Amino acid sequence: MTESWHLDDGNGEPALVNRILLLIKSRPHESNRAAEGLRMATAMIAMDVLPQILFVDDGVYWLVKTQVPESAGGSSIMERLKTISDLIGVHVLSDSLAERKLKQEDLNKDYNAKNLSLDEASELLAQNNAMIAF
Amino acid sequence: MPRLLIILFSPPSNSQNVDTVYELSKAAVNMNHEVTVFCDIDATLNLLARQISSGKATPASRIAELIKKGVHVHACRESARLRGIDVKKDFVEGVVESSLGRLAELMEQHDRIVAFG
Numbered sequence: 001m002t003e004s005w006h007l008d009d010g011n012g013e014p015a016l017v018n019r020i021l022l023l024i025k026s027r028p029h030e031s032n033r034a035a036e037g038l039r040m041a042t043a044m045i046a047m048d049v050l051p052q053i054l055f056v057d058d059g060v061y062w063l064v065k066t067q068v069p070e071s072a073g074g075s076s077i078m079e080r081l082k083t084i085s086d087l088i089g090v091h092v093l094s095d096s097l098a099e100r101k102l103k104q105e106d107l108n109k110d111y112n113a114k115n116l117s118l119d120e121a122s123e124l125l126a127q128n129n130a131m132i133a134f
Numbered sequence: 135m136p137r138l139l140i141i142l143f144s145p146p147s148n149s150q151n152v153d154t155v156y157e158l159s160k161a162a163v164n165m166n167h168e169v170t171v172f173c174d175i176d177a178t179l180n181l182l183a184r185q186i187s188s189g190k191a192t193p194a195s196r197i198a199e200l201i202k203k204g205v206h207v208h209a210c211r212e213s214a215r216l217r218g219i220d221v222k223k224d225f226v227e228g229v230v231e232s233s234l235g236r237l238a239e240l241m242e243q244h245d246r247i248v249a250f251g
């Protein structure tokens with residue numbers, strides 16, 4: 001580990017130590033994992049530790065406008081997700097959408113998810129020091 | 135001292151993640167790293183003191199061993215509550231009652247973060 005993470009950023013202020021990517025890959029009705037990821041995102045935002053969020057694989061179904069996870073006993077995260085997307089934005093992997101025959105118009109516009117190509121997603125991964133998958 | 139944060143999501147007996155966290159933490163402590171293990175959602179079930187059985191290595195006994203070695207073990211209070219665990223009585227001695235807000239702070243205070251689960 002590099003001590004430099006704890007040095008100042010040149011302006012006399014402590015540098016941000018870690019950048020965290022939260023990867024949402026579980027589908028809405030599978031488990032509470034993804035909901036926990038968004039709960040974690042909320043806690044991080046509240047503590048001023050701003051994560052980045054990328055929806056991949058079956059996790060993209062969270063963004064589909066017709067999703068009602070609570071109808072199958074799942075957690076409703078729509079309001080939480082809307083708040084998170086307003087505050088820090090969310091990303092979605094285009095390839096995961098294409099593999100599931102989902103189009104941009106299938107997604108809930110309230111989330112304003114930014115589509116990323118695989119190259120852009122790789123870049124996002126590289127920008128973060130740690131990734132936590134849900 | 136380098137600081138390692140491990141976030142564990144897996145319950146006991148569902149995978150080898152607890153074993154991996156145990157071995158990784160032990161190795162890191164032996165290399166003079168400061169280690170914190172944060173147990174979230176089902177991983178809080180690894181911390182139940184009643185799962186310690188003499189002469190048998192269980193996830194709980196391994197967690198107890200890590201605590202004795204100086205590893206800081208945190209448990210998400212809300213995850214425990216939702217699983218019917220009394221955080222004041224049920225956990226292995228030395229487990230710190232914690233929260234996702236505290237986890238966010240820990241993320242900033244540690245040099246490396248790995249997640250299992």
